[in-house]
Amino acid sequence: MTEPFLEVRDLNVRFRDESGFASVPALDDISFVVGAERVALVGESGSGKSTAARAVMGLLPPSAKVAAKNLRFGPADLLSLDHAGWNALRGSGMGFVLQDPRFSLNPSRRIGWQVEEALRLHTRLTRKERRERALDMLSAVGLPSPLRIYESFPGELSGGMGQRVMIAAMMINRPKLLIADEPTSALDRDLRDQILDLMGRLTAEQGAGLLLISHDLQQVTRFADRVLVLYRGKIVDERRGHELSHSDHPYTRTLWAARPSAATYGTRLPVLRRDLGTMP
């Protein structure tokens, strides 16, 4: 692996409610790195996948207490970044694709304006250059008639097209890391692999890393270089993607056995029973 872009060491997150901080942390000292590769975080519902992604993106709510021995993105210490530092990082170093583009795209702005945003905020490109880059990017993500899409509003696009637009907007300024939190779970089954492959291809072409949060073990097995398995806020297993199905770890085996069938495909992983005797 190349030099990692993201380094997470002993990341601990606790949420607070009216009665104080939860006794069980949402993330219990997890450590991992991501370089120019595809890393997936999997685990049942509530295991901490989204909390890990949000901690890395600086998007946890104020009720979260975040501590870590090390939480770095390149030279940036994420624990001490101020508002301006986060804005700079989010527009140029890291991109995010979330579950449903309807919540990420501004419904009242044209697609072109939104795809160009990172260039407008973080580069000195002229209006004409930005437009050219945006049209190239819309074409690179496989959208037909980029010019028409450029002039459209989000409400005129399907979910799959919206997700392609998000990917274009996130990759246009060549980030070092793309974080995708369940990016395909709102899409029809036949679109899921296409969208994932698109993110994989663009990140590889740009020499970037991809951190994928997924509950779809089948998808992850095919796609990820490395898979980190989360259970109750801890990383309990780490495998190469294609090795996940024959992991000898008891929790991974249970998770694999509980993966949705064709009939239940797309649903969240169930919360598994808690009496896995040999669990760490």
Ligand SMILES: Nc1ncnc2c1ncn2[C@@H]1O[C@H](COP(=O)(O)OP(=O)(O)OP(=O)(O)O)[C@@H](O)[C@H]1O
């Ligand atoms: N804003 C919050 N306030 C309080 N507790 C939270 C908050 N967000 C997450 N949690 C708790 O943190 C733990 C991890 O949740 P998280 O959403 O990260 O899990 P997940 O693996 O992403 O689950 P899912 O697959 O259902 O999205 C859970 O116990 C959850 O209830």
